[in-house]
Structures are given as structure tokens and as C-alpha cells.
Amino acid sequence: EVQLVESGGAVVQPGGSLRLSCAASGFIFxxxxxxxxxxxxxxxxxxxxxxxxxxxxxxxxxxxxxxxTISRDNAKNTLYLQMNSLTVEDxxxxxxxxxxxxxxxWGQGTLVTVSS
Amino acid sequence: EIxxxxxxxxxxxxxxxxATLSCRASRSVVSRYFAWYQQKPGQAPRLLIxxxxxxxxxIPDRFSGSGSGTDFTLxxxxxxxxDFAVYYCQQYGTSGTxxxxxxxxxxxxxxx
Numbered sequence: 001e002v003q004l005v006e007s008g009g010a011v012v013q014p015g016g017s018l019r020l021s022c023a024a025s026g027f028i029f030x031x032x033x034x035x036x037x038x039x040x041x042x043x044x045x046x047x048x049x050x051x052x053x054x055x056x057x058x059x060x061x062x063x064x065x066x067x068x069t070i071s072r073d074n075a076k077n078t079l080y081l082q083m084n085s086l087t088v089e090d091x092x093x094x095x096x097x098x099x100x101x102x103x104x105x106w107g108q109g110t111l112v113t114v115s116s
Numbered sequence: 117e118i119x120x121x122x123x124x125x126x127x128x129x130x131x132x133x134x135a136t137l138s139c140r141a142s143r144s145v146v147s148r149y150f151a152w153y154q155q156k157p158g159q160a161p162r163l164l165i166x167x168x169x170x171x172x173x174x175i176p177d178r179f180s181g182s183g184s185g186t187d188f189t190l191x192x193x194x195x196x197x198x199d200f201a202v203y204y205c206q207q208y209g210t211s212g213t214x215x216x217x218x219x220x221x222x223x224x225x226x227x228x
Contacts, residue, residue, distance in 0.1 A: 035217065045153075045161065045204055047217035061215050095160055099208075102148055102166040109160055 002026040002105045004096050009110030016086050016114070022079040022096030022107055030054065030074040033099045036081050038092035039109075048094070049081065063089075086114045118142055118213050120205050120220035128228040135192040137223045139205035144185045149209030152181055152190045155222075156201045164203075165190060192225075200227050 008020040022034070036048040049060045049070040058070050069082040079096050093109040119142040129135055139152075147168040153161035163172040165181035168188060178193040192199055202224045208217040 037217075037219075044222045045206075045219040047215055047219065050216065059214075059216060102151075102170070103172070104151065104163060104166075104206075106160045106163075 002098065004098060004105065004107030006094060006096050006107045006110035009094065009112045011113045011115060012086055013116050014087055014114055017082070017084045018086065018112060020081040020083070020094055020096075020110055020112070022081075024077045024079065024098070027098070029072075029077040034070075034072065034079045035097045035099060035104075036070060036079075037095045037097055037106075038090075038112075039095070040089075040092045043092075046092075050099075051079070083112070086112075088114050090114050117215060118145060118207055118210060118218050120207060120218055122203075122205060122220035122223045124223060125221070126224045126226060128226050129195055130228045131195050131197055133195050135190075135195055135199070135225055137190040137192075137203055137225075139183075139188045139190070139220050141186045141188075141207060144210075145207040146209045147184045149207060150183075150188055151206045152188075153204045153206065154199075154201045155204065161204060195225070197227075200225050 003025045005023045012018050030053050035050045038048050051058045051070045055072050067085045071080045091114045093111050095109045096107045098105045121140045123138045150168045152165040154164050155161045164175050169181045180191045182189050202222045204222050205220040
């Protein structure tokens with residue numbers, strides 16, 4: 001069974017940093033592109049970033065480019081999102097998701113709150 | 117950027133009624149990589165429809181998807197109490213677009 005479990009969400013002050021993790025199990029992690037998607041309170045879904053299976057290719061939404069870094073450790077079956085220079089607008093639930101061509105599988109999300 | 121516009125924003129219906137949700141793209145998208153999700157409060161999005169018209173595993177046949185190009189539709193033939201939720205459309209895989217993945221703003225299906 002495919003499982004994605006996010007962790008690392010917390011309350012952080014504006015300007016601070018946080019690293020999210022997504023532990024994957026039930027599939028060969030290195031074979032799949034992975035994404036981060038976020039959802040601000042009461043808002044819709046917003047794609048954040050994607051990384052290819054071997055970690056060679058990454059892409060970001062304009063709103064996080066230069067501040068967030070997506071990475072993965074295929075030996076640990078774990079996806080990461082390093083978030084720097086956080087602002088209140090980054091407050092959201094962050095979901096990791098596996099892209100398997102036409103099928104996306106999602107984790108349950110982790111809450112990041114940026115507040116002073 | 118491919119913008120997905122969902123309508124209506126809110127749909128007020130009674131159990132047993134038919135729901136028709138629309139998603140219009142600002143330019144043609146790849147049907148293979150067009151999906152619909154259901155989301156309930158406090159839960160992650162749940163994949164309903166992929167490739168515009170294929171039901172995901174375990175999704176009841178009262179849910180159906182159709183469309184191509186720029187116009188897509190999600191139909192719930194007879195609303196059950198558990199179907200009242202927010203629905204999102206998603207597209208990805210269209211070459212040369214940035215960002216590569218976009219979502220519609222959502223349609224809330226509420227009990228009338």
C-alpha cells in the first residue's frame with residue numbers, strides 16, 4: 001500500500017526557516033516524480049514544487065522560487081522541502097504527492113503556521 | 117500559465133439530485149493529465165477522476181467525468197449525503213507551461 005506521511009510542520013516566525021519531510025513507503029520511491037502542494041486556510045490548492053525521481057530535475061512556483069528547495073533522499077525514501085525566509089503568506093497545510101503518470105497519491109499533510 | 121476556472125463556485129442541491137460541475141481551461145490541456153478531486157474538511161484531496169473520464173479505484177459509478185481541450189465536466193448522477201464537499205480540477209503535463217501543475221479554485225457542493 002502506498003503511504004506518504006508528512007512531518008515537520010510547526011509555528012515559525014516571519015523570516016524563519018523550516019524543513020518538511022515526507023516519508024514514503026509501499027513503492028519504489030526512486031522511480032517516481034514527487035510534488036509539494038499547499039493549501040492556505042480556507043483556500044484552494046496551490047502547486048509548490050516538483051522533483052524528478054533521481055533528483056536531477058526540480059521546478060518551483062514563482063511564489064516560492066529562491067526561498068524553497070525541494071530535495072529527496074532515495075536511500076531513505078524521503079522527500080524534503082526546505083523553506084527559508086518564510087512569510088505569513090506561506091501559512092498552509094503542505095501536502096506531498098506522488099505522480100504516477102495519470103494517478104496522483106497524496107499524503108495527509110502537515111500544517112505550517114507563520115506568525116509572530 | 118494555464119488557468120482553470122471552475123463554475124459555479126457553490127452548488128446548492130438536495131440528496132438524490134444531479135450535480136454538474138464545470139472546469140474551463142485558459143488553453144487546451146492534455147486530457148490524459150486532467151483530474152478531479154474531492155476534498156472534505158480536515159482531509160487531503162481524494163482522487164475521483166483521472167485522464168478526464170476514468171474513475172479512480174473505489175470511486176462509485178455515480179461519479180463521471182467528460183470533456184477535452186478546454187472544457188471538462190464532473191457529473192454526480194445522484195447525490196449521496198457523503199458527496200457534499202469541495203471539488204477541484206487539476207491539469208498537468210502540458211509541455212511548455214509554467215507552472216506545470218495548476219488547480220481550479222474549487223466548487224463547493226452544499227446541502228440545500
